[in-house]
Amino acid sequence: GKLKVEDRIKRFFPEAPPDKAAITLHQLLTHTAGLPETLGPEDEALPRHAFLKRLYATRLLSPPGQKFLYSNAGYSLLAAVVEVASGRPFGEFLRDQVFLPAGMRHTGFIPDPQDRPRLAHGYNGDGDWGTSLDHPHAPDGGPWWNLRGNGGILTTTGDLYLWFVALQGNAVLSAAEREKYERPYIRETNAEYPQYTYGWSFSKSPAGHRKLAHVGGNGAFQSDFRRYPEDGAMIAIGSNTDDYSSIAVANHLEDWLFGKPFVDPLALVPAKEEELRRCAGTYELAGGAAPERLTVTAEKERLVVTPEGAAGLVLLSGKPEGKRQKRFEAREERVSEAMAAARRGDLKPLAGICVDADEAAKHWRAVMTRTEAQLGPWQGITMLGTRSIGGQIVTHARLLFKKGTRVLDVAWAGSLADHVTVSDRLQPSFFLPDGPSRFVTFDVGTDTLEHLTCEGAGAAAPSLRFEGPSGTVTVRRR
Template sequence: MLVLAMTACSPAAGEPLAAYLARTLPEGPGGTVVTARGDRIVHCQGFGLADRAAGTPATCDTVYDVMSITKQFTAAAILKLETMGRLRTSDPISAHLGPVPPGKRQITVHHLLTHTAGLPEALGDDYDVLSREDMLAGALASEPLSAPGERFHYSNLGYSVLAAIIEKVSGLGYERFLAEHLFAPAGMTSTGYVLPRWDRGQVAVEYDARGGSRGRPYDHPWASDGPYWNLRGNGGILSTARDMFRWHRALTGGTVLTDGAKEKLFTPYAPMPDSEESYAYGWSVLDTGDGRIAWHDGGNSWSLATYARSLNDGVMTFWVSNHAYRDSRWNLEDLEPDLTLGLLDRARSAAG
């Protein structure tokens, strides 16, 4: 996860968002940008191609892998279960997973949510074949990086453990629980692993640093119900810009979570090393001159996505590219902080 450095952004007076993007984005990558304030989209546009071989342009309805932005859905699902009375974030993981080794008996659900459980980042590559039970066994047998609650260590594995807890507590598959309790109430019809029935041409092809096609996300090894357990719960959810706006709209109101649950979701709990940010539940939180921003990015070797919300005035932006890196030509990570904060500023200005 990258650090969103606090940067002063001064939007040109009246500059249209389309003009800002045209002068900021390099020529070549494909992707989509959406900005909004409250329940209104300010700007949404695709740029470049979602599929070069087919000549398919990127649009606001193109489906992308949102990668680690998935973690906020996992965190929201845990809080939904808490409001349903099915668990508490203060519960030790043994309350839901059964006996655990002595060195991990102090780990709580809260520690997993805040990356302070002391678990390693991963057990293997995203697309390695790994079952839920083998993932849990590996997590419980792993060497602790620190004592529970002592230090922030970003852990994809910890969020896969949370996905397993969601399944065990709810009796539903991870994606099914999200679909029924988060996505459907939010009006998100194009978000998930396998439940949405996308047309294949709607899903963006990803491209590597040499410009070679890496296929669509589900062209890699997946189980019948989504990715295997190195990725499930911590990444791999597919979505569109419009659905990510709908998620923002749902979090602005009370559609999916109570006010108390949302307060927990966005509370900065764990200071992040070498950063002005702290980690909440599935979100990084940064205090700026314009108030508090909650954000998260997601990336792999090919794509990059960033999702940010201003908690004081309801401005949001989501931008994603299916070709984030090109040898000697562009690296969208270099643009990420300024582009994200610049989009928020311009959405704020355009919204009045």
């Protein structure tokens, strides 16, 4: 009873400037306040008063109430409102008023001591990201204010199931409150779906009923939570690496749940070590202006196939067609424009394509300073292509320096880049054994299978045959 969604920010923060004072809680909840995506890095040591001061000084991207613009900063402002209205820290309020009534005893900003050994490590392009506890926290144990209110909560899939159960009944919200909470208010794009409710993307399930979902990630972890209230079903899935998209996996689980066409898990067989070693080596792929190398290494129970350039990407992932080709070409154009501007010293276009604009610019400066110290001045860029890797859409380009090259990877989360990395080589594809001298890989984002056969006899296979989205292609050992 202390809050109404019609309340304006000035009720809680009288010092708010005129352009922000009239923003309502409803506009914050529906991402229509006109605020930007973020105000800085998630782990920046930013207390509440400093966050509010920065938010007040930030220019609105659109007039409040007119346009859907996803804003983590808006949900952080909502967390500040909760603290003012309740007189309690946000994490404490969530625990007592939301999590415990729902039976969620393994959820919160800081896990209980018995739960800490269960924390998963995240992995990104830089390696082991660690756990949430390895990163800066505010003095009260919760995240700093660029993350508070829009993320930073640790939980389990079991507790997410309890949250689903709670929202099916009246443990946390009454029926009238749930109706308001789950009602769609605004389209997220020009398409009919998804539409945004209070904290959920609303669309239709394969059965034609309501589907309420949300995804999230930070470059190391990804998660997808989908509720189907009328169907009495939910999907909660998370991943702790940027190499494989839990969001794409959730699409397959949804198909299976609702009896839609579904790619069955692959039937695999054990691989002999000598068979893996026989396939390993460097092969030559014809095509393009010059032959490319295809490097195959043997790891435990799998082959790792690393392409050198654009022809290798097409071999392993296929050539996109139709709408997918247009989407990929649009991403490549945006990356090319951002890189051209970056060469001129203008990082605004690069920041503009990234989820976290400030952090992207800061990271890019550090990476390029380090790389140019090794390879000399940056001299140009060659676009290699865009593909799905484990369901993650990634645009690749080759950065040209005076003394060598590096590979640019831009990993997308919708229309924005989740993270940008620079590495020594293109990301590989992993092939698992499914028969004698035969291996297979599956991309969960495109539903494509590709088979690899080590041909010939002897300790070193003279050639490999690939059968997949690009047809049948044979590459020969160099």
